[in-house]
Amino acid sequence: MATAEEFGAFFGYAGMVMTFVYFLSPLPTCINVHKSKDVQEFSVFPPLSCEVFFLYSQLMFARFFQVQQYAVGVVNCSLWVYWAIVTMQISSDNLTPNLLINGIGLFQFVAYVSIFMVYAKSRTREFLRLIMALLLFEVILILSFEGIVPRFGDGKLKSRVSGLVTDVLNILLYGSPLxxxxxxxxxxxxxxxxxxxxxxxxxxxxxxxxQAIFISNMTVLVPNAVGTLLGVAQLILYARRAPSLAQIAQDGHDATFNQEPPSEQQHNYMRTADPPAAAKTRTRVPRCSVPLSDARVSAVLLHLRSSKSCHWAMDQTL
Known part of the structure; x- marks a missing residue:
């Protein structure tokens, strides 16, 4: 029978694979920026978001190039890598999946930031200020972990303090999903x-x-438990706000038939239109996906036959 450590390793590597797939979500945006050779309308300072293990943003598919997410991702992944290395030195917890995925995420976020750096053009100085501020914040944290915290305890205290700071950062970064x-x-x-x-x-x-439950690690459990609750809340909200198929069909029905009839000026224009001249440009007749009753079909045909040009166009297309 498998032990708790083996179950923890299984769920850890499964989470690593799924998180890697999630970390690839900014690729379409980065590819578009690379093809256009310019960040264009993409924003340098969008709403803050980026978590390490999960939920670093639901806005990755938005139209804005959210470089702030990637820059914060570099800092966040670095802190998780630091915490994993420190913790594995003083405990027997198998944090290899956590270390690997954050190392991979660090590399990916650096690549995303580099793409923006190449094509930022006139906004390079603005971007550099952001990078320098985040790097200064990270350096201060790591120096505090290495220089100040060990004076008040051993390696376990350093692991707990660095894990606490990283958890707080992750929880604060729930701003974007909210x-x-x-x-x-x-x-x-x-x-x-x-x-x-x-x-x-x-x-x-x-x-x-x-994974955190099986290896009894609160540092991993706390932010992901909060993320689980937030994910459930999102699905509940989606179920309550998502339109039903009947509503979609009704919206299409209303958009097709709840239109105002043509004005007298439009009628006069259609009556005086030259059918041979109109034949030079083929008009694409829109198709309706909503089932029509016989009465509605008759009403539509009667409306089309109200003018000669429409009658002629109908003979050409039907």
Whole structure:
């Protein structure tokens, strides 16, 4: 029978694979920036977001190039790598999956930041100020862990303090998902909260939380447990705000038939239109995906036959 450590390793590596897939989500945006050779309208300072194990942003598929996420990701992954190395030196916890995924994430975020750095052009100075501020923050933290904390205890205290700081940073970075949920509630639309990313986020949080339970590590458990609760809340919100198929069909029905009739000026224009001249440009007749009753079909045909040009166009297309 498998031991708790083996179960922890299994869920840890499963979480590592799923998180790696999630870390690839900025690639489409970066590819578009590389093809256009310019960041164009992409923002340097969007809403703050970026978690290490999970939920570093639901806005990765938004139209803005959120370089702040990637820069914060570099700092966040660095702190998790530091914590994993320190903890593995003073305990028997198998944190290899955690160390590997954050090392990979650190490399990926550096690559994303480099892409922006190349194509930032006039905003390079603004971007450099952001990078320098974040790097200074990280250097101060690590120097504090290495120089100040050991004076008050051993390596276990350094592991606990660095883990606490990293957890607090992760929890504070839940601003972006909460902003998205608030926007969904206000607009009553789920277009800002894609379902696949919400489901993937929840799966990743559950995997890391399960690993933390088996290896009895509170540093990993706390932020991922919070992320699990937030993921469940997002799915509940999505289920409440997502439109049903019947509503989608009704919206299309209303958009097709609840239109104002043409004005007298439009009727006169259609009556005087020259059919041979109109034949030079082929008009694409829109198709309706909503089932039509016989009465509605008759009404549409009667409306089309109200003018000669429309009658002629219908003979050409039907």
């Amino acid at each position: 902003i998205v949920m608030r926007k969904v509630i206000r607009t009553k639309s789920v277009k800002y909260m894609p379902l696949p990313m919400s489901v993937l986020t929840l799966v990743i949080c559950i995997l890391w939380s399960t």
